[in-house]
Amino acid sequence: MKGKIILEEAFNLPRLAEDEAKKYASVHGAVLLGKALADIDGRIAAMDEAGIEMQVLSLTSPGCQGVSDPVEAHKMAVESNNYVAEKVRANPSRFAAFAAVSMHDPKQAAHELSRAVIELGCVGVILNDFQSSGPDGNVMLFYDNPSYDTFWATVEELDVPVYIHPRLATTTIFDQLYRDRKWLHASAWGFANQLSVHILGIATSGVFDRFPGVQLVFGHMGEHIPFDLWRLDHKLDRDRFPEMRMAKNKTIRDYFATNLHITTSGNFSTRSLQGAIAELSSSRIMFSIDYPYEDGLMEGSTWFDALPLSQPDLVAIGRENALRLLKLDRPPHNMKSGLTLKELEIGGLGDVGRSIGSAFDSPP
Template identity: 80%
Template structure:
């Protein structure tokens, strides 16, 4: 399929890329390759063409400003990153867009930087890496379901841009209590989703979507486990049991997925899981993403999408249309063309590139 849009794709500032890569790639050669790929933006275009990807939406690699407990330094990094990536996008707006970075130490400052990034720099949304580290030892965690962040959420609603919630490594105190001795589970295998899903559900049950019904929240990795627990969540969030819960008594988590929440496939290329997510949410709330360069290459995931046993309208919605509409990529300066036909998109055009038969496809699912 041509024209695909992917929107959880990381970059890093060249002077930070090597140190960042060493947190996630323990072998020196792998860390060097990851650092190179995080810093190289222009070099992605050939692989995008091969995989039928029209646009990458770029975001500063986790943890970004959220990993800096000093408020001034966190804000400085956010501004530096936004200025840097805006220049990269400006050089090639037909192939790249960007999510802003913000420090979440101060809600007012975060709202102001988001406004600058969207209005002046052209960012199409903002990506936040879970909780904000704070305090003298970095172990204080700031969460955005706190009412003091209403100013930030009001600004996101006013600007009509989505907020992408992305995982990060835990604070030291959480690591010591939960993951020491089981460190293999600390990040992508389990900890990322385990931690971020709590934050997302905290935002939903805080009544934030009732106060700001225009806020659009996006999260990746096939929904950080949440879509597969929707029935149990709504069954157990009993209003008699939790009378102080701030979300509207007429709403459920499933309702918010219909109006305020979206997921992406980043780093989770299971056919059966996607089919389950479609059954729970519908294809209108799901967008294709890869999680490059933390997932190797663009072709394998793109071929997975093209070979999915889904209708052509569902493939078009997940692969392109939902992201184009949510991020308003049909507008200046990106000017992507909406409403392309199945023939123009060549849905299924990568058939056989990686999965030559159904048996190998199912083994990877």
């Protein structure tokens, strides 16, 4: 399928890329990962090969959220937003961007988001989980605290989505949970385990009730949440937890109909996607890859193009849902919505996709 949109795709400032990549890869791998994070312009040929029309860029994790000094965190946000805006301005038909913000000060975050959206043209904002704070970086600031209502009000007013993304745990959490089981840290399990608590905290704190226009997006097939919806709603007992600020007539499932969206980033499981569609409907799911942490664009693209889904679902998940949510049909991106299946060449990677995609989730 041509015309796909992907929206959990990372970059880093060139001055930081290789050093920060060492947190996620071997010494040799960090060199390659750092180069991939720093190279935005060089992605277009691979996008063309994979049938990807638009890539939405975001400052890689932890970004500003990993900087415990408020002044330095804000400087990084401003630098990142100015940098990526120039990249988008040079090629708006292929790139869009999420803004970065420091979340030390909700008012400052709201102000920088407004600047990034109104002046620089960002189509949303990336939050890399909690904000590190304190002298040793071990204080975690979470955005379900009522002090962040100023930020959420601005998000609603600007009518742009928030993409919330995982990050590595603080040293305190790492020492308690992961030091003796390092392999479960980060993307194997820890990312989803930690971020899902934050997402559910935002929902159960009543953010979506106070600001019903807020749209929250998260990746990796929903950070485990779609597959636990029944149990979540069954166990969120209002009598037991009368202090829970979420509206008493709402469930987490309700918010998936009005405020929550997921992407397929870094989770190319056909069965999981089918389960997510059954739980949420295809209207709340968007295709993404998680480049460059997933190696290249073809694996995810060939998997997607070979999916046993209806053509309307493929178009919705692969293109239309993101186009609508991010308003990519507006200047300067001017993407066309409602393209025909012929124009999108549904199955355009089909021959490759069938041979590669069949390896996924095949029964033993």
